[in-house]
Amino acid sequence: MSGHPDTADGGRRDQIRSHLLALRERVATACEKAGRDPEDVTIIAVTKTYPASDVRILAGLGVTDVGENRDQEAAPKAADCDDLDLTWHFVGQLQTNKARSVARYADVVHSVDRDRLARALGSRARAEGRQLTCLVQINLDPESAVGELGPRGGVDPRDALSVAEAIDAEEGLTVGGVMAVAPRQGDPGTAFARLFQVASDIRDRYPQARVISAGMSGDLETAIEHGATHLRVGTALLGDRGPIVG
Ligand SMILES: *Cc1c(COP(=O)(O)O)cnc(C)c1O
Numbered sequence: 001m002s003g004h005p006d007t008a009d010g011g012r013r014d015q016i017r018s019h020l021l022a023l024r025e026r027v028a029t030a031c032e033k034a035g036r037d038p039e040d041v042t043i044i045a046v047t048k049t050y051p052a053s054d055v056r057i058l059a060g061l062g063v064t065d066v067g068e069n070r071d072q073e074a075a076p077k078a079a080d081c082d083d084l085d086l087t088w089h090f091v092g093q094l095q096t097n098k099a100r101s102v103a104r105y106a107d108v109v110h111s112v113d114r115d116r117l118a119r120a121l122g123s124r125a126r127a128e129g130r131q132l133t134c135l136v137q138i139n140l141d142p143e144s145a146v147g148e149l150g151p152r153g154g155v156d157p158r159d160a161l162s163v164a165e166a167i168d169a170e171e172g173l174t175v176g177g178v179m180a181v182a183p184r185q186g187d188p189g190t191a192f193a194r195l196f197q198v199a200s201d202i203r204d205r206y207p208q209a210r211v212i213s214a215g216m217s218g219d220l221e222t223a224i225e226h227g228a229t230h231l232r233v234g235t236a237l238l239g240d241r242g243p244i245v246g
Contacts, residue, residue, distance in 0.1 A: 160178065175202065
């Protein structure tokens with residue numbers, strides 16, 4: 001692999017650079033409309049399905065935060081990019097048996113939606129001597145019955161505080177805030193407004209828990225309007241992933 005991705009693949013760099021400029025423009029416009037400071041909104045580049053070379057290009061363009069949703073892809077990519085000073089976000093659904101691996105490279109885990117997962121991450125973080133910021137993933141889909149949360153995961157909003165308590169009980173873990181994916185159907189604004197309310201409840205109890213991770217390529221303006229502090233953006237930065245990954 002070339003040590004000079006900027007010159008070795010200038011075409012890809014130019015493409016990502018123009019996507020990033022356009023994205024920053026979208027964020028700036030949405031912040032202006034919402035009366036918010038763009039400095040308060042962090043872009044997480046979701047690099048799933050894209051190679052480590054793209055992560056290097058993003059880092060070279062000033063992106064500091066990257067996100068992945070599958071451990072088997074994320075672990076080698078994070079190792080490959082170990083020399084870059086990046087914050088790694090794990091944004092996908094997480095099985096407890098992957099907690100050990102994720103605790104090695106992730107700085108922020110967005111998808112903590114049950115006590116058992118908090119306990120597994122806590123014990124693995126302590127074993128690795130690492131401190132992980134954990135977000136409570138909230139299920140915002142009123143259509144999905146409790147206990148049948150569908151493929152996207154998340155805890156019922158009414159149980160969010162108890163998951164936050166489970167995170168807080170673990171040495172090695174910090175309650176960072178909340179994360180959600182807008183429901184496939186319905187108005188994302190209503191969903192993100194609900195998320196903001198849950199976030200406020202958690203922050204009342206844990207003042208450091210300021211993160212609201214919401215908003216993807218298609219709905220980031222709405223998320224900004226409703227207080228998102230972290231956007232998780234894949235497609236708008238790196239291009240269409242095709243039908244392989246949901
Ligand atoms: C893939 C993914 C994203 C990014 O989605 P885009 O629509 O490509 O911006 C955000 N959040 C999660 C949890 C994801 O899995």
